Amino acid sequence: MADSRVVVIASHNRSKSREIEALLREGLADLPVMIRLLADYPDAPPPPEENADSYVGNAVIKARACAAFTCAISFADDAGLEIDALNGMPGVHSRRFAGEETPFPAKMGILLEMLKDVPPERRTARFRCAVAIATPDGAIYTFEDTLEGRIADAPRGQAGFGYDPIFYVPSLGCTLAELPAAFKNRISHRAKVMRQAIPQLRGLLREA
Numbered sequence: 074m075a076d077s078r079v080v081v082i083a084s085h086n087r088s089k090s091r092e093i094e095a096l097l098r099e100g101l102a103d104l105p106v107m108i109r110l111l112a113d114y115p116d117a118p119p120p121p122e123e124n125a126d127s128y129v130g131n132a133v134i135k136a137r138a139c140a141a142f143t144c145a146i147s148f149a150d151d152a153g154l155e156i157d158a159l160n161g162m163p164g165v166h167s168r169r170f171a172g173e174e175t176p177f178p179a180k181m182g183i184l185l186e187m188l189k190d191v192p193p194e195r196r197t198a199r200f201r202c203a204v205a206i207a208t209p210d211g212a213i214y215t216f217e218d219t220l221e222g223r224i225a226d227a228p229r230g231q232a233g234f235g236y237d238p239i240f241y242v243p244s245l246g247c248t249l250a251e252l253p254a255a256f257k258n259r260i261s262h263r264a265k266v267m268r269q270a271i272p273q274l275r276g277l278l279r280e281a
Contacts, residue, residue, distance in 0.1 A: 078106055080274065083139030083149035085112040085120055088234060092254075092263055093150060100271035104278055111139050111147075118142060128153060128165060128203035129215045136207035144209045146277055148270075152202035152262060154236045156184065156224060158191045167236070181228055181239050188224055196224040200240060200262040204270045208277060216269040220262035222249075233257060 080097065084090045090110055097108050111117050121138045123131040128151040135149035153167035163170035163184070171180050188196060203217040220242070228238035230250025237249035242260075249257055258264050 079143070079145040080106055080108050080278070081139055081143045081145045081147045082108065082110050083135040083147050084110055085117070087112060092258055092261070093148070093267070095254075095258055096264060096267045097148070097271070097274075100267065101275065101278070104275065106278055109145075111143070114143065123151065126165065128201055129205065129217060131165070132203045132205035133207070133213055133215065136205040137213065140207035140209050146209070146274070147207045148204065148274070149207070150202055150204045150263065150266075152200060154198060154200055154240065156188070156196075156198045158188060158195050158197075159184075177235055178228070181236060184224070184236075185227065185239065193223065198222055198224050198240065200236075202262040202266045204266050206270060206274055206277070214270070214273050214277075216266050216273075218262055218266035218269065220260070220265065 080101070082090050082093055082097070087110065094108060094110070101108070118138070121134050123134055125131045125134060131151035132149045135151070136147045139147035139149060153164050155161045155164050171183050199219045199221045201217065201219045203215060206214040222240050222242045225239050225241040225248055228250070229248045230238050232252060232254060233250040240249045241247070242249065245252070249261065
């Protein structure tokens with residue numbers, strides 16, 4: 074039976090989901106809804122294979138699978154780093170770049186080596202994030218947004234996760250990993266796309 078009081082984040086990764094959960098709690102604070110992670114369900118299935126060729130496609134795969142299992146409105150995201158000088162790499166394969174088990178410091182080292190002769194003005198890049206909302210009855214809503222920046226010469230900062238230490242935001246004069254979490258949650262690619270998605274989510278919860 075569908076549970077209209079619950080929104081499930083389609084993820085087993087608690088650290089990655091922290092940003093999403095904080096943004097959802099803020100955007101839905103006045104509604105009587107419980108926010109859960111798929112990892113909160115003891116018998117949750119393993120993550121589905123993300124084999125789409127787009128961020129939106131991968132987000133839809135995860136949201137649909139989660140909604141089918143939980144019978145609740147489900148929310149999934151997919152994001153990646155696109156570096157113009159590398160023809161958009163690592164892109165939709167950002168998490169799997171250089172091997173899924175390779176730690177991000179090593180992945181960043183490989184990318185910086187590939188860019189070692191590229192001047193600052195050509196190190197333009199963006200984080201792209203897509204989210205999908207799936208309902209138990211099969212409806213899907215998708216949204217996408219970006220954060221523009223460039224690749225730093227070396228990792229800087231200890232906050233954030235993934236490629237944040239090498240993603241430099243010129244307007245702020247620092248990398249994403251040098252920002253307090255609360256501030257990053259206001260300006261990041263994920264925050265921008267969430268501002269699009271939350272009104273749709275609020276509408277679905279009111280209708281339920």
